[in-house]
Amino acid sequence: MIALPQRQQQVLQATVHHYVDTMEPVGSRTLIRRFGLAASAATVRSTMGALEQRGLLLQPHTSAGRIPSQKGYRLYVNELLPAPGAGAVQLQRELLGLSLQWAALDDLLLHLARRLADLTGLMSLITPPQLAESRLQSLRLVANAERLLVLLVENALVASSLNLHLPPGVSPELPALEGWLQSELDRPPGGQIRWENLPSQLRNSGGVLRQALRSHRQARISEGDSAVVVGLGGLLGQPEFSRSADLRPLLQLVEEEPLRLLRPDREQQLEGIWIGAEHPHPALHHCALVRATYRSGDGSEGQVALLGPMRMAYATALSAVRSVASSLQRLLS
16 A cells, blocks of 8 residues: 555545545535644645545545545555444443353354444344364264154254154164264264265165255255345445445345355455455445454354445444454354
């Protein structure tokens, strides 16, 4: 980023703060009056012109004041971000006392997403923790008449079950099948079942279970593309999203492919801010996305994010998502 003289830094910072608060272009006299800049109107007007030449401010209409550009927001975020507001500080204190007292992880994620949306007035998104590749630790088979209950344990936090129909005559195979499956899971590197080595006498029951596990895995992959999303009403209330035609592609992306929104490129940094066209998806080119990553004890990763217009309180948004991500990491480690 370019290095700005101190007066240009002050004027850019004041212009961003004014536009975030009012969504109105601002002139030199208003900046002096509101922010107490120690300069004449002519000096501030000249400074704003210099910032416009650098591409950091825009003049939306002739004879109108200036507003920040995407490039101006980026320099502001990188170099001029103030301390977070009182609301973000209070959220951080509140989360320090949070314990894992919820009936399910989904309840915790929903509570935190609501808290983020309430604090910022933006749309909040939180994805549950997911391993890049899920591995079973253990498996148990419990037969009951014509049904088979399959208990699947991935780690201390993640367990699931399947309820299958048993073909006639396969119940006697189940103890041997369970023993063979566990020996496969225990074999280095762990968590893998080599179905090609299934003993021939276990193929009836093993075939049913293999198909069920394949379907279960595909369903889990689909669930991994989901996110807890709260705050649509706040987003619709922003003037930048008043046109349905502009908002529709964004909402479709949030609903159908949240991970494409939150992590369009796994090689990019795992935490930070996208502003406007910095995000590769066109639906976000008039938006800003603030995001942080959290990890659970088994190495699973989830995302915490706030989505809104480029005109947002970045210091508060960044502090809030980092606080929530840090709390989730503490609770799930």
